[in-house]
Amino acid sequence: MNKTRRPGRIKFFLDFDGVLQTPNASEHWSRTRTRRVTYRNTDGTPHPGFVITWAPELVTQLEELIDEFDLELLYLTSWLYPESALTSFLATIGGLRGGHALRMPQREDGLYLPWRWKIQEIHRVTTAEPGPVIWIDDIDARTFGHEISESELGHPSLVLAPDSDTGLTRDHLDQIRTFCQGVSTRQQAAGGQEA
Secondary structure, eight states, X not given: OOOSOOTTOOEEEEOOBTTTBOTTGGGXXXXXXXXXXXXXXXXXXXXXXXXXXXXXXXXXXXXXHHHHXXXXXXXXXXXXXXXXXHHHHHHHHTOOTTOEEOOOOOOSSSSOOOTTHHHHHHHHHHHHSOOOEEEEOSSHHHHHGGGGSHHHHSSOEEEEOOOTTTOOOHHHHHHHHHXXXXXXXXXXHTTSOOO
16 A cells, blocks of 8 residues: 555545544444554653454455555654554554554644644645645644635645544544545546656
């Protein structure tokens, strides 16, 4: 999954909390799992971690979409800090490995991140490598999603802001599939060039 970077691939920016990890995933998925994710702080001391709940079927279906449409998975989540948190999260859910972890600003006070760090990372990546974008985030996509509209970027974009309590649903996956099919059709019509 998620081979090398190449121009024209759809960039898939993915948050975890409120998207994959949600307290009420069972409202949309028949089987969920709950586990404790532990990791090490940046100073090497153990962190007690968090209890997470997710739907394995959702993870599997996301992986299938990523493979089918050759999406470039880019982790855009506070689980990037420290890096061991991301590694532990992915190992616990048993999937979605192989993406690229985007830079997360250092926490100045240990608690808060700069307000716009996610949208700034999306702009940084899409300025360096223009192309179609999917952004899924339960909170920031509601506030900043308009900044990556097709009219703003000049490329197709899909912004999804799932309910924080239930996360991604089958309807969201259908929207992703429809978007990817549309991008593929546009790219084929343009002779394989970027949409």
